Amino acid sequence: MKLDDAFGIHEHAVRLRTQRAEILAGNLANADTPGFKARDVDFAALLRRELPGDVRLAATRPGHIGNDTRGVSAHQLMYRNPQQASLDGNTVDAVREQVEFSANAMQYQASLRFLEGKLRSLLTAIKGD
Amino acid sequence: MSSFKVFDIASSGMSAQNLRMNLVASNLANVDAVSSSTEATYRSRQPVFRTVLDAQQPDGATAGVQMAGVVESPAPLNRDYAPHHPMADEEGYIYRPNVNPMEEMANMISASRSYQNNVEVINSARQMLAALINLGR
Numbered sequence: 485m486k487l488d489d490a491f492g493i494h495e496h497a498v499r500l501r502t503q504r505a506e507i508l509a510g511n512l513a514n515a516d517t518p519g520f521k522a523r524d525v526d527f528a529a530l531l532r533r534e535l536p537g538d539v540r541l542a543a544t545r546p547g548h549i550g551n552d553t554r555g556v557s558a559h560q561l562m563y564r565n566p567q568q569a570s571l572d573g574n575t576v577d578a579v580r581e582q583v584e585f586s587a588n589a590m591q592y593q594a595s596l597r598f599l600e601g602k603l604r605s606l607l608t609a610i611k612g613d
Numbered sequence: 614m615s616s617f618k619v620f621d622i623a624s625s626g627m628s629a630q631n632l633r634m635n636l637v638a639s640n641l642a643n644v645d646a647v648s649s650s651t652e653a654t655y656r657s658r659q660p661v662f663r664t665v666l667d668a669q670q671p672d673g674a675t676a677g678v679q680m681a682g683v684v685e686s687p688a689p690l691n692r693d694y695a696p697h698h699p700m701a702d703e704e705g706y707i708y709r710p711n712v713n714p715m716e717e718m719a720n721m722i723s724a725s726r727s728y729q730n731n732v733e734v735i736n737s738a739r740q741m742l743a744a745l746i747n748l749g750r
Contacts, residue, residue, distance in 0.1 A: 596744050
């Protein structure tokens with residue numbers, strides 16, 4: 485077993501949760517900006533792309549367009565469907581974003597807890613007691 | 614791992630809402646500032662917010678906010694006939710600012726709530742970072 489694989493999916497999940505927190509924080513910061521459209525990502529689809537089974541195009545030169553970019557890139561960002569858009573074109577629903585942000589933070593902590601467990605079992609294996 | 618930009622984004626939101634609150638205070642403070650000409654009369658000042666996109670990735674995920682500028686309300690001034698007022702012009706009129714106190718109070722509550730939202734974001738982000746720092750302890 486390689487040490488890189490020891491943490492499994494949780495390592496990717498923590499990184500993506502951080503990026504999603506930034507997106508949601510941006511939505512909340514722009515809650516009063518005219519014309520701002522609330523954005524979010526499909527977290528499950530993003531996480532699936534990080535799994536080793538995913539087939540990727542080889543990008544051998546800098547100009548190649550590969551699907552090997554890790555994390556959130558522009559084309560994965562989607563616009564949230566507003567339940568009730570404001571007159572100035574803003575689609576941020578502060579309550580919704582607040583809920584999504586705290587749910588995201590909780591799930592981040594859960595992923596960290598899983599990582600913590602992995603670390604503990606590794607330490608037990610190393611120390612042997 | 615990115616440098617945890619949540620703090621920057623939320624603080625940009627907080628400072629924008631803070632400036633908005635300052636404008637509300639300025640409008641409410643000047644609500645009774647009477648003058649004797651249309652030019653000299655205080656006009657209601659309103660903020661214009663603008664999204665700040667990351668220069669490295671203009672269509673990217675992270676977006677803060679900033680105050681693009683302050684506009685003066687084009688609503689008509691209130692002209693009152695008060696010939697005995699010390700500020701009255703030669704025709705006997707005084708001019709009052711076009712500040713609407715009800716609008717300003719609603720504006721104030723909205724700014725305050727948005728500010729609190731950003732504070733909550735910072736609190737949550739701080740807990741996330743603290744949990745990350747304590748990983749493996």
